Ligand SMILES: Nc1ncnc2c1ncn2[C@@H]1O[C@H](COP(=O)(O)OP(=O)(O)OP(=O)(O)O)[C@@H](O)[C@H]1O
């Protein structure tokens with residue numbers, strides 16, 4: 001757990017005259033559980049969009065696994081090993097849960113497998129997520145919590161080296177948060193590096209080896225959870241004083 | 242059974258062939274040809290529009306390009322119908338690639354508007370291209386005794402496979418329509434179809450799940466455009482007189498998207514059902530009322546289905562049988 005899997009170097013992103021990210025520099029190490037916090041509108045999702053390739057950053061470099069990502073499309077970054085979830089779930093609503101997972105399997109992680117092997121791979125992940133019995137259901141009948149789990153399951157199905165989870169736990173009860181944490185830790189122990197964006201402080205502090213905090217597009221703190229919770233700047237950013 | 246669909250295709254073609262050999266009222270040829278043409282065009286449209294969710298308003302452009310590619314080849318060296326169809330498919334496919342390259346980055350409604358503009362621009366160009374008749378149009382003289390691979394295809398005295406050219410073209414149209422449906426179905430049950438479905442559901446999520454969205458959309462546009470071009474290529478020989486408004490036929494273009502939407506866009510059988518039903522209704526309306534009533538019928542049905550049953554006839558039946 002020593003070399004950097006992801007390097008974010010002076011990344012800047014503007015929306016018109018508004019600077020959503022300004023000169024953000026950080027590193028995520030291989031195998032790390034990495035927390036990303038910050039108040040609403042601080043630029044967390046924007047940073048994820050730049051890393052996953054759905055937005056193009058105007059300044060700075062993003063290097064993944066030794067490879068400069070500039071110019072790479074989102075699907076190429078997914079193939080290279082970065083997969084993200086969406087803060088507001090975006091299921092493939094005309095497909096069953098199983099078929100949702102089969103998209104990343106067919107296009108990324110298991111593209112040389114047979115259809116039956118793909119189904120098995122999808123089923124295995126659904127079992128880990130506790131969703132196996134819903135495999136053949138449409139997504140329209142899912143609860144908010146199940147939709148969030150599906151977001152995670154679908155991203156995991158791409159077998160990423162780096163999984164980025166954007167508020168997978170919003171709206172979940174304490175027990176459900178623990179359940180999702182257990183799942184993520186299990187995949188992390190199997191070798192998946194994970195960036196977790198979260199507003200639930202207990203979860204992100206319990207989960208992360210290291211945490212960074214964004215505020216108004218600037219990186220204001222970086223450190224282990226105990227350091228971050230005591231940080232005066234972080235406190236100010238959240239309390240708005 | 243494993244090859245149920247393929248056997249069905251062969252049976253349909255056989256039926257169409259027998260139809261050409263029987264002594265049947267000319268009107269039924271005309272109506273049957275129109276319906277087969279609709280099956281092909283709406284199936285082609287549905288590959289991009291139904292599976293991928295990108296609404297193409299430019300069907301008339303692809304059809305017209307196919308027709309005029311055929312005319313140009315006839316003028317140029319008297320090309321046979323098969324050459325015309327193949328060339329029109331290639332040219333319309335390239336047109337799809339070019340249009341797709343410039344417009345598929347646009348989302349939804351902008352793509353639709355761009356394709357509509359395409360049809361208008363192309364028609365204007367052909368209007369001013371005298372080699373293929375310009376605005377006045379052009380008459381086609383079908384060859385008297387077409388041969389294919391040394392076999393006499395059409396002969397009035399009965400030495401060929403068909404007695405006249407219309408029968409031959411009818412059968413060719415049937416072959417192309419069945420081929421289109423087979424292609425659409427193969428796409429639907431394959432990786433391309435699943436990728437296009439993901440794009441339709443949520444393009445950004447599809448891209449982030451590893452689907453090369455631009456590439457798949459381009460492939461779909463090329464296949465869809467090529468099939469439309471091929472359908473257009475047979476048209477000049479069939480009607481023997483073409484001018485720009487008939488080649489860039491707006492009514493066909495409206496039908497090409499209305500029929501899949503009414504039949505159901507999510508599966509290959511939707512456009513087939515839509516084309517056969519609406520095509521038949523329209524042909525009956527032409528005889529019993531007037532041809533002007535057709536757009537009205539289509540319009541009313543389209544509004545009904547889009548608002549009340551967006552999954553179309555096929556979707557409605559599937560839900561009922563669940
Ligand atoms: N596509 C966009 N166009 C214009 N402004 C945007 C766009 N996306 C984000 N922003 C703005 O950039 C800022 C950062 O947004 P972002 O979504 O990254 O915040 P966040 O930290 O993820 O917040 P939250 O915790 O609420 O999810 C906000 O002010 C937002 O309004």
Ligand SMILES: [Mg+2]
Nearest residue numbers: 044045046087
């Ligand atoms: Mg966010």
